[in-house]
Amino acid sequence: MPNQEPTLYSLKKTTMWFAIVSLILLGSLIWMVGQDYARDWKEWQKKFIELRIEKTKEELRQADQKIDKSKLDNLTQLLHEAENALKDHQSDYQTLEKEVDQASVKAIQAKTKYQNLKQFDDSFKFFFEKYQKRDVRKAEEYDKKLKHLQPKITEAKLALEQKEKQKQEKEAKLAEFTAQEKKLDKEIRSLEQEKIRIEKKLKAIEPTLAKEILNAPMIDFAAPSLRIQQVVLEDLYDDYHFTKVNKVDRCTTCHLGIDQKGFENAPQPFRSHPNMDLYLGATSPHPLEKFGCTICHGGNGHSVSFVNSAHTPHSEEQKEEWQKKYHWHTLEKWEANMLPINHLQASCNQCHQNVMSVPQADKLNQGRKLAEVYGCFTCHKIKGFEDRWKPGPGLEHLQSKVNREWIVRWLQDPKDFRTTTKMPRFFHLSNTSSPEDKEKSNAVIEGVATYLLTVSEPVSLTKSPVQGSLQNGEKLVKQIGCLGCHSLAGMPPNNFGPELSGLGSKVTPEWLYSWLKDPKHYSKESRMPNLRLSDQEAADITNYLLSLRNSEFENQPLPEMKPQVLDDLALGYLQKNMTRADAEKELNNMSHQSKLVFLGKKIVSRQGCYACH
Numbered sequence: 371m372p373n374q375e376p377t378l379y380s381l382k383k384t385t386m387w388f389a390i391v392s393l394i395l396l397g398s399l400i401w402m403v404g405q406d407y408a409r410d411w412k413e414w415q416k417k418f419i420e421l422r423i424e425k426t427k428e429e430l431r432q433a434d435q436k437i438d439k440s441k442l443d444n445l446t447q448l449l450h451e452a453e454n455a456l457k458d459h460q461s462d463y464q465t466l467e468k469e470v471d472q473a474s475v476k477a478i479q480a481k482t483k484y485q486n487l488k489q490f491d492d493s494f495k496f497f498f499e500k501y502q503k504r505d506v507r508k509a510e511e512y513d514k515k516l517k518h519l520q521p522k523i524t525e526a527k528l529a530l531e532q533k534e535k536q537k538q539e540k541e542a543k544l545a546e547f548t549a550q551e552k553k554l555d556k557e558i559r560s561l562e563q564e565k566i567r568i569e570k571k572l573k574a575i576e577p578t579l580a581k582e583i584l585n586a587p588m589i590d591f592a593a594p595s596l597r598i599q600q601v602v603l604e605d606l607y608d609d610y611h612f613t614k615v616n617k618v619d620r621c622t623t624c625h626l627g628i629d630q631k632g633f634e635n636a637p638q639p640f641r642s643h644p645n646m647d648l649y650l651g652a653t654s655p656h657p658l659e660k661f662g663c664t665i666c667h668g669g670n671g672h673s674v675s676f677v678n679s680a681h682t683p684h685s686e687e688q689k690e691e692w693q694k695k696y697h698w699h700t701l702e703k704w705e706a707n708m709l710p711i712n713h714l715q716a717s718c719n720q721c722h723q724n725v726m727s728v729p730q731a732d733k734l735n736q737g738r739k740l741a742e743v744y745g746c747f748t749c750h751k752i753k754g755f756e757d758r759w760k761p762g763p764g765l766e767h768l769q770s771k772v773n774r775e776w777i778v779r780w781l782q783d784p785k786d787f788r789t790t791t792k793m794p795r796f797f798h799l800s801n802t803s804s805p806e807d808k809e810k811s812n813a814v815i816e817g818v819a820t821y822l823l824t825v826s827e828p829v830s831l832t833k834s835p836v837q838g839s840l841q842n843g844e845k846l847v848k849q850i851g852c853l854g855c856h857s858l859a860g861m862p863p864n865n866f867g868p869e870l871s872g873l874g875s876k877v878t879p880e881w882l883y884s885w886l887k888d889p890k891h892y893s894k895e896s897r898m899p900n901l902r903l904s905d906q907e908a909a910d911i912t913n914y915l916l917s918l919r920n921s922e923f924e925n926q927p928l929p930e931m932k933p934q935v936l937d938d939l940a941l942g943y944l945q946k947n948m949t950r951a952d953a954e955k956e957l958n959n960m961s962h963q964s965k966l967v968f969l970g971k972k973i974v975s976r977q978g979c980y981a982c983h
Contacts (some may be wrong), residue, residue, distance in 0.1 A: 415626065421627075421636060491867065608671070621664070621669075680704050714738075740757065778819050780817065782926070787872055808929075820967055832884045833883065839913060874915065886911055
C-alpha cells in the first residue's frame with residue numbers, strides 16, 4: 371500500500387467543520403429572512419382582512435334578509451317552468467337554430483357580393499372623375515362601366531336587404547323560445563343584485579392558496595396582498611438634516627380603514643377618520659391622496675413601526691398603556707413628533723393663515739382670539755400677528771387722564787376696578803404675600819405711578835361748554851353704537867373696547883369730554899373713530915358715563931410706603947452697574963421723587979409694560 375502524502379490539516383476535520391459552519395450560515399439565513407418577514411404591519415393587515423371578511427359577511431347576511439323570499443321563490447319556480455317548456459320544444463328550437471345559422475350564412479354572402487360591387491363602383495367613379503377633364507375617351511369608358519354596373523348594385527342591395535330581413539325574422543322566432551326565461555333570469559338578478567355584488571367582494575378579499583404563496587418569504591416581492599401602502603405628496607419634503615426627501619406617508623399601511631366609511635366603530639388602528647366630509651374623503655377639501663396624514667398629524671410618515679412613527683399619547687394613562695403594549699418611548703432625534711389628538715387643530719394654521727377663522731376649528735379660532743385679546747404677540751413672535759395693534763392703551767399722556775391715587779389702587783389688583791380687564795395682576799401675588807414682599811410691592815407700585823405721571827406729557831383738554839343730561843346720555847350710548855365695541859356692567863365682555871363701568875372713578879370730566887369729541891387728539895394710535903358728536907351730545911354722554919362709579923374701589927385705602935424699603939430697592943438696582951460705595955453715594959444725592967422715578971423706570975422696563983402699552 372503506497373504511503374499517503376503528508377498534509378498540513380486533517381481532511382476529515384475540515385469537512386466536518388465546513389458542514390457545521392454551513393449549517394450555522396443556513397440557520398442564520400433562515401433567521402434573518404424570518405426576522406425581515408415578521409413585521410408588525412403585516413399582522414395588522416391580516417387582522418384587517420379578518421375584520422373586512424367579518425364585516426362583509428354581515429353585509430351579505432343583511433342583504434340576504436332584505437330580499438323578498440316569496441317573490442324570489444315564485445320567480446325561481448317560473449324560471450324552472452320556462453326551462454322545462456324549452457326542453458319540451460328542444461327539437462323545434464334546434465331546428466330553428468340551424469335555420470338561423472343558414473340565414474346568417476346567406477346574409478353574409480349577399481353582403482359580400484354587395485360590398486364587392488361597391489368597391490368596383492367606387493373605383494370606376496374615381497377614374498371617371500380623374501379622366502373627365504384630361505382624357506375624354508377614357509372618361510367615357512368608365513362612364514359606360516358605371517352605367518352597366520349600377521343595375522347589378524341595385525339588385526345586390528335588394529338581395530342583401532331580403533336576406534337580412536329573413537335572418538331577423540328567424541332570430542325573432544328563436545328569441546321567442548327563450549324570452550320568458552331571460553326575462554325571469556333578469557328579474558332574479560335584479561332582486562339579488564346587492565347580494566351578488568357583496569358575494570363578489572367577499573370572494574376578492576378571502577384568503578386563497580395563491581395569495582398565501584405570493585405572501586410567503588422570498589416570494590413576496592412579486593404581487594403580495596400584504597404590502598406597504600403609501601401616499602407620496604408632491605412639492606412637500608421632509609428634512610433629514612443632510613438631505614431633503616419627498617414627504618411620504620405610510621400611515622395607511624396600518625390605518626387601513628381610515629378613508630373608508632363603515633369602520634367608525636372598529637378598533638384602532640382600523641377606525642374610519644371622523645368627519646369624512648371634511649377630511650380624507652374623495653370629495654372632501656382635504657383628500658387623502660393630496661394631503662396625506664403627517665401634514666396635519668405630524669410624525670414620521672416614512673416609518674411603519676408604531677414607535678418610530680413618533681406617536682404621541684394624549685394622557686398619562688395612554689402613555690402607560692402604550693409602554694406596556696408597544697414598548698413606546700419618545701424618539702430622541704425626531705423633532706416632528708405626532709401631535710396629541712387634543713392639540714390637532716394647531717396644524718390647521720400651516721395653511722389657514724390669512725383668514726379670520728378656520729371653519730370647524732373651534733379650538734384654533736379660540737386660541738387665536740385669546741392670543742389677540744391678551745396680546746401674546748407683543749412679547750412673542752407669532753406668524754400672522756406681525757402688524758397688530760397693542761392690546762393696552764397708550765400711556766404717553768397719562769397725567770391728563772388719571773391721577774396718582776387711581777394708578778396706585780389699579781396696580782394693587784386691576785380686577786378690583788374692572789373684573790373683565792385683560793391686564794394681569796403683577797403685585798401682591800400668592801408667592802409675594804409675606805409682610806416684607808408686601809412692603810416691597812407697595813414701594814414698587816408707588817414708583818411706577820410716579821414714573822408714569824412724570825414721563826407722560828400733558829395734552830390740552832376742553833371743558834364742556836354746556837350742561838349734560840344724564841338720561842339723554844344713557845339713551846345716546848345705547849343708540850349711536852357705543853355698545854358695539856364697549857360693554858356695561860351685567861353685559862358680556864366685548865373684546866373691541868374696554869368696559870365702561872366705573873369710568874367716573876377713573877377719568878376727569880375734561881378728559882372724557884375731549885376724548886368723545888376727538889379720540890385721536892389724546893392718542894393718535896386710538897382705534898376709536900371720531901363720532902362727530904355735537905357739544906350737547908358729548909356733554910350728555912360725559913355726564914352719563916361719569917355717573918358710573920366704583921365706590922368700593924374709590925374707598926380702598928392707599929398703602930403706606932416705607933422710605934427705607936424704597937432706598938433698599940433703589941440701591942439694589944444701582945449696584946447692578948456700580949460698586950456699593952458708588953451706589954450709596956448716588957442714592958444719597960437723589961431726592962425722594964428721583965428715587966421713585968428711578969425705581970418706577972426699572973420696574974416698567976423689567977416687567978415689559980411697553981409690550982402692551
